[in-house]
Amino acid sequence: MKTWIGAMVLVGCASLPGSASATFSIVACDAGGSCGAAVATHNLAVGATVIHAQARVGAIASQFETHPRHGTRGLALLALGRSAPAAIEVLLSEDGNFDGQDPQWRQLGVVGASGDGAAFTGRHAAASYWAGSTSGPGFSAQGNGLVGAEVTTAMRDAFMRTRGALPERLMAALEAGRDAGGQKIGTMSAALLVRTPQGNWNDVDLRVDAAPDPVPALRNLLNLRQAHSAVLFAERQQRNHKLPEARTAIAEAMRLGKDWDRIWRRIARLSMTMGDQELALRALASFARLNPAWASTEVRDDIYRPLALLPAFQSLSINSTDQH
Incomplete structure (x- = not known):
């Protein structure tokens, strides 16, 4: 039983077909080279598998049915100078039908340290209650199983109008998505990840692995930090x-x-x-x-x-x- 539970947490959103159809996230980089992501989902320990970031390189969210290699592989592509759309194209071509699911089960949000963010929503992901994305200079917000397009729109608007360091801007975007209705079936976990050029204690890696309302709990963690x-x-x-x-x-x-x-x-x-x-x-x-x-x-x-x-x-x- 312990082995099965451990595998479920490690695979995260890819563990059960259809089980992860309720996730929203934002990936972004700032002018100083910090890159990060914020995410909430109706599943356990979303921060363990879904979001990835590297300073001066970019950030990635791999969701709906998470592919565990897309994060590290995507960052490697961005580090080689690939644009966000080009990185997504390679990731999908190399998907390999992980866990018996083809690329149409993926939803990806990708941003490089420079340039516009980009997203992909596969056919199966798009079949959830509402799925889609909003991308722009330095960010991409995406989600599935949401109440509507107003969720990613609210995330975009909050990210763009919020001043301050990247962790605060990402957190504001996640809160705006929740306040706009978020996921149709609710949430269970949330996470915030930011990698900075300075590294070490300047980085942010905060997770709420299971809570009735994880986004406010994540905000409290950020406040304490x-x-x-x-x-x-x-x-x-x-x-x-x-x-x-x-x-x-x-x-x-x-x-x-x-x-x-x-x-x-x-x-x-x-x-x-x-x-x-x-x-x-x-x-x-x-x-x-x-x-x-x-x-x-x-x-x-x-x-x-x-x-x-x-x-x-x-x-x-x-x-x-x-x-x-």
């Missing part, structure tokens, strides 16, 4: 003696990560370093509310010694210890 990035930025600004910039970043971290205990702990410690005792107390109170057990040990750290005689800190320390 951005909150963490804001705290790291604030710490760098403090070390560079740029306190106004640090305070602005702290405010952003508080807004995005208000329910993450680790964010409040770092803000408390950073505030002490900056000499802002009032903010430190506020952060410690939120930290203790979210994780009293951890707070009970945190308040004993020497960094908080300047707060020791303050009634608010004494109360916080007692309450945290009582709940340990």
Whole structure:
């Protein structure tokens, strides 16, 4: 049984004929060379198989009946300089009827690091409730089993009007698709993937493998990641003696990560370093509310010694210890 379950997850949307007829995605690259994708589907763990990206190369979504080789092969073609339409043509010619299904079971969205995005929707994919795509400069939005064309249109419009880094633009597009009606039968999983030229911690790879409403859950994950990035930025600004910039970043971290205990702990410690005792107390109170057990040990750290005689800190320390 364990082997069968593992195979199902790895194959993803290609596991059962017709089972994946409810997916919408967007692939895109920005002017800085970052490339990525966002996707939601009515199936388990969509981020494990459907979307692929490489900085300065492109991004691919392989859906409806996912072909597990189209992602890596498509990126290799884009890296060789093939355009998105040309890469799709090669992928379909090399399909090999994987899992007993010919190219008419595929839906592909492809974009290179430069040029327009492109998509393909096979005949069987097109037979789902509604299937189609909207492509343009630097992006392609596609879906099947959707309530209508308004889904990919909303994704396009949100992507084009949203400002900021690529992860935010992709997330906004996915949210717009959901809000426009999304998939006729609902969703189960969602994912966001962005590969950056800088790589490492700058990349984004977030997944909601199973949830009743995965797109808002994915947004929450992105917010938490951005909150963490804001705290790291604030710490760098403090070390560079740029306190106004640090305070602005702290405010952003508080807004995005208000329910993450680790964010409040770092803000408390950073505030002490900056000499802002009032903010430190506020952060410690939120930290203790979210994780009293951890707070009970945190308040004993020497960094908080300047707060020791303050009634608010004494109360916080007692309450945290009582709940340990």
